[in-house]
Amino acid sequence: MAKSKPETAVASQNASAVLRRHAEHEFAEELAALRLIDKRPKPPNWELSPWAVKIYLTGGKLENGFDVTPKYIGNDRLIEIAVATLATDRALLLYGLPGTAKSWVSEHLAAAISGNSSLLIQGTAGTDESALRYGWNYARLLAEGPSLDAMVPSPMMRAMRDGKLARVEELTRIASDVQDSLITILSEKTLPIPELNTEVQANKGFSVIATANNRDKGVNELSSALLRRFNTVVLPVPDKFDDEVEIVERRVSQLGRALELPAEKPALDEIRRVVTIFRELRDGLTIDGKTKIKSPSGTLSTAEAISVMAGGMSIAAYFGDGVLTAADIAAGMTGAIVKDPVQDKVVWLEYLQTVVKERDTWKDLYRACREVL
């Protein structure tokens, strides 16, 4: 088990009853094994050396034969950049489309580096300064006046005090003026408390991992002053076709079970077609690399491919004969692709005309999609 016990209040709760366990508990064995063999220099207050943190995330076999499962499948270099960023006490911004494992990577980085991934601030439009700085216990404030005891520290303040990693989820959802209170924390590494005429200075090992979406509308873009204080790592969509097909297949059959759909498990061919279309439109290039196409305005993430398949299955189950056909997914797919009724429709039509129509075995899909449009 981890040397430093997580200091959460719920630690006594029955672990098996928890719906989802923190990464540092779930993978405690792997972390312990890594700590055992890790002889490389550690930055102050780090549980593991940067090298071991990288192995924890990308997976691999240790010298003593222990197998570390990969947490992030993709480009190892990105993880190296992320870890090196935190080692230079810079803040890390994980940026990317929805569903590209940003929060997942952030949680595991915090678990491996600080042994604690629970110092979390969820960014919403309603997140105020007290969530980033500190709040007050008003009963004590009224009774005793301003004092350290009456203060309610934020996860950020706790992370600074203990020299741990703080996580900010969906940074761009937080209002701009609240975002900017991070600037002092990140550059001066201190959190002033003017009411008590004191401050909390960050201990070594403190840093911030933030995640943000680059496709959302109505978000608050980071000011360049704040952006400058982060190193940015963009997490891409799955690189390999087969990886993506596998992810979709696994998730769709899980969903089918959870929703208790009577439809048969979708044929791999149908999944391949949907994933192909999504990838091609996203990349603006056909899989064979020969034809260029325009990309629509939507994300077309793997998550959306999953929901198209799940939607198709329920249509097939409740309105069809239980077997997934092109007609069942046509409507869902068109809805996923045509987000902007004018521009995207042109893109989708052009794609149907120049690519789908030409593929011999795709005639049914072409007809089904043209009917929906």
Add this chain to the structure above:
Amino acid sequence: MAVHLFGIRHHGPGCARSLLSALETLEPDAILIEGPPDAEQLLTFLASQELVPPVALLVYPTDDPQRGVFYPFAIFSPEWQALQYGTKRSIPVRFMDLPLRNRLAMEKTRVDALAKAIEEAKNATPEAVEIIDDKPLDEAVSDETKLEEELTEDVALDDDPLGMLAMAAGYSDRELWWEHQIEQRIDPAGLFEGIAEAMTELRAARESASGYRARDFEPEREAAMRETIRKAEREGFGRIAVVCGAWHVPALAKRERSTSDANLLKSLHKEKVDATWTPWTYSRLSYQSGYGAGVRSPGWYEHLWKTPRTAALRWVATAARLMREEDIDASSATVIEAVRLGEALAAMRGLPLVGHAELNDAMLATLCNGNPAPLRLIRERLEIGERLGTVPSDAPSVPLQRDLEALQKSLRLKPTTEIKPLDLDLRNETDRNRSRLLHRLRLMQILWGEPTETRGKSGSFHELWQLKWQVEFVVRLIEMSVWGTTVERAASGFAIDRAEKTNELPALTSLLAEVLVADLPLALEHILARLQAVAAVSADVRHLANALPPLARVARYSDVRKVDTERLRPIISGFFERIVVGLPLACRSIDEDAAFEIASSIDNVQQSLELLEFDVLHEEWLSLLASLMDDDAAHALIRGLACRQLLEASKIDDDELHRRTRLELSPVSPPLQATSWLQGMLRGSGLLVVHRDALWQALDRWLVELSAETFDEILPLVRRAFANFTQPERRTMGEKVKNLKASEQSSAGKRVAVETRVDMDRAARVLPILARILGVAR
């Protein structure tokens, strides 16, 4: 032992630095370099201030420059540094490779034999021709590039000694391995011994492996190198430095059997060759341009060469400056962070120094905020760089120049600096060739001939030119020789490069037009491929439509240009499909000017379709026009034009035309809109509409019912609609309108003669004056 072997990798700054320091300790009295002895007389130019790398030695057969071979040198090439070292200290420097006069002759014999074999095979079994036809000829064509690759040693990963070492060390990227092992090495001691040892092992393993075949000409080349070394030894040089590709070191170390080498070299074929210096570019030195034996980042290597100690910091700072020039934020604080992150990454990856890969990763995360676009800019402008070398003006002229001179002679076009007109009749062959030459030169921005308007002479087979030769053209020719050794090749190469560099459809289309008249089939292929790729992402229907006519012309007259029509059809259909999808949207919510542009695009499509005679497309086009004609959201000009095109295609009859005209020109529709419709309707020839009574009646009624103010307002526009008709057409129309009432009344269509009524009383009043003038009595 007085001979010192230095195995190097071409274009490696680390190697160059190590070599230089090794030379300084050794102080050799002779330097032998792996290079063509045919070019030795050119080494005198090394002292010239005007010879600035990147440059290349070009050696080519005198009567066939196309088979020429380039030996590029950059400032960081070990060979270049060795040459400079020798020149500065007046030490004899020699090239020791197999002379190209032998090598090219051997190549030629082989290619000829191959061609002959194909010919024989063709005669023997005609049905087998197809199978063997393509491949060997392709090989023959790529011969030149192959030769280049072999000369500079490292080819594919598995055929590359250093690549094999890199793989053994667990690197997938030999360049990266090399950078870590050699270029970043701070202490050069023991480097060359290490390389020699590794290569000996490698070669021994490779030569004992089954199926081993020496690379082309390797025995001859190494024999020649050994002979040159022996000769230098015989001449009494005490400390001979030999600089060669690492691969050759073991073979050159063994120099016992002297006679066998001499025998091998005795009976080789020979061919007359010439050599010269030509300027080179970093982009041709890099992998990007498909030059097999280059380095990936010449700009970075030059940087490493110039400032080895502070390379990382300076590199990021330079990148930041570049970004600022391009209006991308890049503060000094971020530069510091990039360098810090790069160092942390290097430490994590267990490297002694920050390398290029670490800096790229670091800049991506800090300076670029994760956005790879600025990084591409850095790649193009800094890593590869635009550097172009220069050569002394008294260096022998390049083959391109000679080719041009030969062409000028055979076409009897003398370059003079005075302005001379030239009238070419494209029906005769010499004139056609002249026109082609002038167009090709124009393509390379050598504006010797300026095309002028053809006046007086009708027909498209005349071209009028104004010729004026300028001295600067020679410089331009030397620059262009990077692209090829003949005018045709250089023009093709340059056009292809331009095509690769642009993402604009109009630019590509105009390039296509230039290439068409210059008659460059090779470049044409490339440009068509680029057009296809760019069209796919182009959002502008107008650009697509305007690109169609030149494409249609190629497809239509393909037999002349020797382009594969089968390849063209899908491209044209692809363009067309996109136009069909995009056009309805493009015709909506646009102003008058934009409508006119769309109208001319529609004309272009129409023309192209007429030229092509693709029936399927034509049907689709007409149905699109029909839907445009009914589309109320489309601009009225477009609706009128669609109506007109359909009328020409006889898709609407007189009744329908009457109905439409009345609808469009009804008093309800805004006058400006009606005028636009009319303008669209009346585009092109007037003959088609002049006898459509229905149109004129509706027009007449509309005009009469307009209020005086509105009439004043739209009069110029209506005039403009008629302005493009010829004089006779306008007169016919005028008469038509004049007689409109009459013809309306006579439903049977018979003409009522217009009788001229004369007022007799008024006529009588002039008679007395007239009599006086004429001097006749009353």
